[in-house]
Amino acid sequence: MTIVYDDTSEDTGSVPVRRIKFTINGKKKIAEVEPRLLLSHLIRRGLALTGTHMGCDTTNCGACTVLVDGKPVKSCTMLAVQVDGHEISTVEGLSGPSELHPLQEGFKEEHGLQCGFCTPGMMMAAKALLDENPNPTEDEIRWALSGNLCRCTGYQNIVKSVLWAAEKLRGSEA
């Protein structure tokens, strides 16, 4: 994988390029990137994984939330070079080839989304919560998702969606 820029100048050496290695959704990748490239742009444009959305560019809305080594990170304010040697998960990695992740099912079952723009980030933040706390209270869910903005739903159904997923996940492990 690499990012190609048009060679429009005689002095292409002026743009420094760093070579990074990382894993995304279980697949190992190598990329050559400008040091200032944002992780969200590496994911969206470099890897064409457009499920990670960009809403605010300032770490407020959480639409771009991905997991880096299992921790939720807003990828619009992390540089691509910072994931060198690390592991990234995006919404595209949530489901298997035939089976949805319980969070994905839960969001559909409980009408946890409307326009769908915040949904991938919301589900990734929820996944980080459920990985650590398989049986969260409503307040714990609200707190864990308080870095992710939704303008459509009023959150009530998002909370229900996460509770739905938590219950299903606990059931599948029992």
Added chain:
Amino acid sequence: MTTQAVDEIKIGGIGASRKRVEDDRFIRGKGNYTDDITLPGMLHMEILRSPLAHARIKSIDASRAWEIPGVHLVLTGDMMATRNLAWMPTLSYDTQAVLATDKVRFQGQEVACVIADDPYIAKDACEAIDVEYEPLPAIVNPTQAQAPGAPVIRDDKENQPDNVIFDWEVGDKAGTDAAFERADVVSKLQLHYPRSHPSPIECCGSIADFNRATSKLTVYMTTQAPHIIRAAVALVAELPEQMIRIISPDIGGGFGNKVPVYPGYVCSILASILLERPVKWIEDKSGNLISTGFARDIYLDGEMALRKDGKILAVRMHTESDHGAFFSDAQPSKFKIGLMHSAFATYDIPFAHLTARGTYTNKAPGGVAYRCSFRVTEAMFFQERMVQAAASDLGMDQAAFRRMNFVKDDDFPHRTPFGFLTDSGQYAKCLDVGLKAIDYDNFRARQAEARKRGKLLGLGISTMTEPLGAGNSREYDILGIKMFDSADLKVHMTGKALLRTGARGQGQGHETTWAQIVAHELGIPAEDVIVEEGDTDTAPFGMGTYASRSTPVAGAAIAMVSRKIRAKARKLAAHLLEVSEEDVEWELGRFYVRSAPDRGVTIQECAMAAYSNMPDGMEPGLENTAYYDPPNLTWPFAVYIVTVEVDPETGVWDVLNMVAVDDCGVRINPMIVEGQIMGGLTEAYAMANMQFITFDAEGNCVGSNYMDYLLPTAWETPGFELHSEVVTPCPHHPIGAKGIGECAAVGGPAAFVNAVIDALDGLGVRNIDMPLLPDRVWEAVTYQRDVSGAPPVRGDE
């Protein structure tokens, strides 16, 4: 006779809480939003914006930007002017600068654009453009705008000697004056509804793709109204309409923000035509918040004439609205201040008079209908705040005062104080459901008891009667295009169907709900109907989705086109059953012979016959289109009741309970309707609690990012209890539905404010302007006075 009709709920018809079909792509990250689209050879555009609110442009030097490798084009106002594109018409018959030529008139105004290989390069190049400004005094509110000697913001316009855009009035002045003469009590209220931004999480953007070989222009665009955009491009750019294709892909929220035509769209189109390559423009959040459609920003001043027994005799209102630098209200009515005069539609009031003045200021163009049917939010807010103040002045119970003055169930159709014709509702019944749910009587006892312990509890009631679903075409149009909508239904030979409408959903679940209307009308299972919207080359002409008009207008068109299909299917059924058409009866999904009900054919069998076995002389196929011009608006009603506790030490208030009773007529998909209500309630809470955009005395926008422009998160958003017991079908809508998307955002804010004011009862506080920030509430409690939220006036400090 035992029916063989299909079970409507099982096939996902009306009343089924069918899970959403659009979710399947969104939960997988497979949505297709504008920024997700990549075209071969695509370039990227960034906009340079003005740092000043009001300044003359002395010079623009873009030479350093042109030299940056990867830059293909730098557009400035002068270049736009050579193509007559420096200015464009607005939806309110004004003009708006595309790229500034003479002056900048608000902070964030578009000054230049760079088109480059990469957005990073384009942004670098924007920084390399040198603009020399000569600052001018900024005007940030209507008072300043009308002060003697105020600088004229729109000196580009002939016949514009000052900053006043319009003076407008409606109602019966003489009757109102006379009623005030007779009044026992006159109650007064003055307030400011602050400027707010709809702020969908997805910003605006477009990808213009002009193909020189075919002369076809395709534009992917975040627009709620693709056909209006096509018409605007055809009329403004004078391109042939058949060569323009507007595609509105998945939209990451709209709320009114994505109705207007923005300069970025125009620039990306011109750039693509000049460069003959696709040009993508994706706005960043600051650009979105400081330059695109604001809402509200209006001063409301009014008084109510009352008889001492509580009867409302008349209402007088005056509004001063701040429209920013360009009058670009995206509203289709003939009324200058939108549907402001829907105010007091809930109550039986004989006389009313409204005067409205609009002014230019050095702020971004305002007046979009943010989850609101064109100023209805302000109208209903004023109505319910005024009613609370009046009841309080009379010493009457809030609920009893409302009930006494409500329009009664058998008074419909009812002429509202300003002349609208409402057609249906059960207002008192909704109020009763709400009061019971909030346990009204016991709450008043708890409130009194808590007061003794120094705790401030409050209860706020708000009701709303919203005019939704523009138009009828007699009174509503955009640039002369009448406000109808459309549906096109193609039933394939296997009985599966493709439905297209002129609306454009942004999260409302059209792909799910529209199929349910077809299922209801034809008995075709909803899962057999695919719904498409947003592509002007394939969708029938329609006016788009805003003002809660999709179900009232496009939804009606879907029912009507389904009925056209059924009428033809009936002929096919008669042919298949070998009886005359008059002998054929319909039950859901099936025609049968009246005298022999077991002899029947399904709608699917009729569909097959339309392609394989039609009677002699019948046109083959089973397709049709319906255009629907509603006879009236739809008039949903709602009661919202909130209880709060105010902390007098900090001014922080918490919601204890919120009850919402919405009567929106027939609910097609109850799950989706409840989702709309909860979303609206959250925006109501946001406006009452934290969400506003203000400006300093120099016209700097304070609130240009989500650090400063506060939106509620899952943490602070309260829970809501929804009630759907009251259903008053719309008498003129083919399936009895009314609009719902905005009701809670329209009626909700007053409930929260009324609750906080109620908690401060006895402290002499009549009004605190929204948002009720802790410092404002603390000031009101501590100094026992009203707190205004009006923006600063230069020289005040």
